[in-house]
Amino acid sequence: MSAVTAGARDGWLRVAAPVAVGVLGLLLWFLVVDVLEAAPRMLPSPIAIAEELVLRSGIIAEDMAVTATNALLGLGVGAVAALVLAGLAMASRPVDGMLAPIVAAIAVVPIVAVTPILNTMFGASSQFGRVAVAALAAFVPIFVNVLRGLRQTRPVHRDLLRASAATGWQRFRVLTLPTALPYLTTGLRIAGSLAVISALVAEYFGGPADGIGTAIATYAKSGRASLAWAYVAGGIAIGLVFFLVTALLERLATRRSPQ
Amino acid sequence: MEHGRADAVHAVEASGVGKVFAGRSGEVVALTDVDLTVRAGEFVSLIGPSGCGKSTLLRLIADLDGASSGALTVFGKPAHQARLDQDYGIAFQQAGLLPWRTVAENIALPLELHRVGKEQRRARVAELAELVHLGDFVDRHPDQLSGGMQQRVAIARALAASPKLLLMDEPFGALDEMTREYLQSELTRIAAETGAAVVFVTHSIPEAVFLSDRVVVMSPRPGRITDIVEMPFAGERDEALRESPAYFERVTAVREALHGAPVERANER
Ligand SMILES: Nc1ncnc2c1ncn2[C@@H]1O[C@H](COP(=O)(O)OP(=O)(O)OP(=O)(O)O)[C@@H](O)[C@H]1O
Ligand SMILES: [Mg+2]
Numbered sequence: 001m002s003a004v005t006a007g008a009r010d011g012w013l014r015v016a017a018p019v020a021v022g023v024l025g026l027l028l029w030f031l032v033v034d035v036l037e038a039a040p041r042m043l044p045s046p047i048a049i050a051e052e053l054v055l056r057s058g059i060i061a062e063d064m065a066v067t068a069t070n071a072l073l074g075l076g077v078g079a080v081a082a083l084v085l086a087g088l089a090m091a092s093r094p095v096d097g098m099l100a101p102i103v104a105a106i107a108v109v110p111i112v113a114v115t116p117i118l119n120t121m122f123g124a125s126s127q128f129g130r131v132a133v134a135a136l137a138a139f140v141p142i143f144v145n146v147l148r149g150l151r152q153t154r155p156v157h158r159d160l161l162r163a164s165a166a167t168g169w170q171r172f173r174v175l176t177l178p179t180a181l182p183y184l185t186t187g188l189r190i191a192g193s194l195a196v197i198s199a200l201v202a203e204y205f206g207g208p209a210d211g212i213g214t215a216i217a218t219y220a221k222s223g224r225a226s227l228a229w230a231y232v233a234g235g236i237a238i239g240l241v242f243f244l245v246t247a248l249l250e251r252l253a254t255r256r257s258p259q
Numbered sequence: 260m261e262h263g264r265a266d267a268v269h270a271v272e273a274s275g276v277g278k279v280f281a282g283r284s285g286e287v288v289a290l291t292d293v294d295l296t297v298r299a300g301e302f303v304s305l306i307g308p309s310g311c312g313k314s315t316l317l318r319l320i321a322d323l324d325g326a327s328s329g330a331l332t333v334f335g336k337p338a339h340q341a342r343l344d345q346d347y348g349i350a351f352q353q354a355g356l357l358p359w360r361t362v363a364e365n366i367a368l369p370l371e372l373h374r375v376g377k378e379q380r381r382a383r384v385a386e387l388a389e390l391v392h393l394g395d396f397v398d399r400h401p402d403q404l405s406g407g408m409q410q411r412v413a414i415a416r417a418l419a420a421s422p423k424l425l426l427m428d429e430p431f432g433a434l435d436e437m438t439r440e441y442l443q444s445e446l447t448r449i450a451a452e453t454g455a456a457v458v459f460v461t462h463s464i465p466e467a468v469f470l471s472d473r474v475v476v477m478s479p480r481p482g483r484i485t486d487i488v489e490m491p492f493a494g495e496r497d498e499a500l501r502e503s504p505a506y507f508e509r510v511t512a513v514r515e516a517l518h519g520a521p522v523e524r525a526n527e528r
Binding site for chain 1: 318321322323342343344345347348349351353355357359368369371372373
């Protein structure tokens with residue numbers, strides 16, 4: 001009985017605590033900016049930001065769609081490439097040996113560093129450079145996690161499939177892939193946030209004049225702080241959606257994973 | 260009852276079988292010169308101290324490892340061919356169920372791998388689930404079952420393709436005594452119903468005596484067969500047997516064979 005009430009209280013606390021922190025933060029912010037009028041430059045009132053959000057919701061949503069699409073495409077391309085290459089690396093030692101340094105190189109080179117080059121390469125009217133940056137960023141964590149996951153099959157399961165005279169393809173489909181699935185979703189969760197950040201930051205370095213990142217840079221430069229912050233809120237929303245969806249996928253996949 | 264059929268193909272026939280593992284710190288002789296015949300429908304237990312090669316012998320029969328020397332046939336074929344033909348079913352010490360599959364899907368796995376049709380599969384799974392008394396649990400996942408129930412699922416899975424040979428490596432090793440005795444009775448019943456030969460690895464003398472037609476006693480360094488003790492209990496393996504003097508007499512016989520000398524007053528405790 002007490003365990004039940006304790007459990008319910010824990011669940012309630014888990015929601016209430018962050019909400020309380022958020023509300024407190026907003027209050028403090030409001031107090032500093034609107035009541036004390038002690039705000040630094042470029043920090044507008046939360047009310048002003050909310051007004052901009054409502055007023056410009058149409059155009060903000062359009063720019064959010066651009067950035068989110070770039071991030072999603074990048075995540076998809078990165079995931080497919082990571083899956084295929086991890087599969088090859090698992091199947092063949094030489095391929096594994098060849099891929100390892102390439103992946104290490106992609107992992108250590110800050111992707112943002114090559115963004116201006118990619119943007120110039122694919123021209124000012126193409127989203128391709130941004131998608132490529134998101135894909136590169138998403139590739140690494142998915143590849144690393146999937147490759148590890150593909151190697152987690154338990155000996156007793158391998159013996160079982162051998163004893164059942166399973167073919168190589170059957171073993172992959174029935175055992176190797178399901179075993180790797182939770183690792184794939186963990187990779188996706190990490191890569192999802194990276195893809196959003198990369199797609200957004202890539203917009204700071206040229207390309208078409210749309211997207212959340214482009215807008216933030218433009219309005220920050222021209223001093224329209226409230227609007228810039230409204231766009232930041234849009235960026236946060238994209239990141240949140242990506243995180244929530246991928247975290248949910250991970251939860252579903254790990255529900256029945258081997259301990 | 261198979262004794263009369265002189266021309267019947269033996270379930271397992273091993274002669275001069277040896278296994279050497281090449282390790283980093285030299286070679287390990289896991290088995291030497293094993294001669295063993297398991298008749299069709301016969302229940303044979305392997306017993307012996309840890310490291311005497313029981314699991315190794317079972318894995319050789321299952322073609323999970325290859326023998327280093329000697330000749331090994333399963334139903335008259337090389338072990339490799341018998342594995343491809345699904346002539347045996349196997350259960351390990353760990354149930355080894357796939358956690359993302361339901362009980363029914365786990366039991367059906369061997370059938371699925373051999374492209375048995377969906378309808379046929381469903382019928383067979385229902386039959387097997389009844390056989391191991393898990394009819395109400397076919398839609399559960401393994402993490403919702405007790406260890407004993409998981410082990411029963413593993414046994415049903417081993418029986419799925421109706422093999423004429425069942426290989427079991429300490430399948431009840433991790434279970435409590437009550438569950439263990441219950442599953443022993445179940446296994447006796449299942450073996451009788453299916454007519455399958457069984458090679459059963461165990462550490463428990465009473466378990467071996469209760470279940471087997473013959474108990475194969477092994478000894479380590481190097482792993483080999485030192486004795487084979489006959490059990491005369493065909494057709495009378497019920498709870499009364501566990502308390503009968505004849506049973507205790509056989510337990511003592513196996514214990515003596517294990518220790519290599521008569522054990523004094525072994526059952527006077
Ligand atoms: N894959 C392997 N590589 C190297 N040595 C092995 C391997 N498998 C088994 N051995 C060795 O072979 C010998 C027999 O092992 P085995 O597992 O067959 O013993 P066992 O009788 O089943 O023991 P237990 O009762 O503890 O399960 C042991 O000395 C073991 O160290
Ligand atoms: Mg063993």
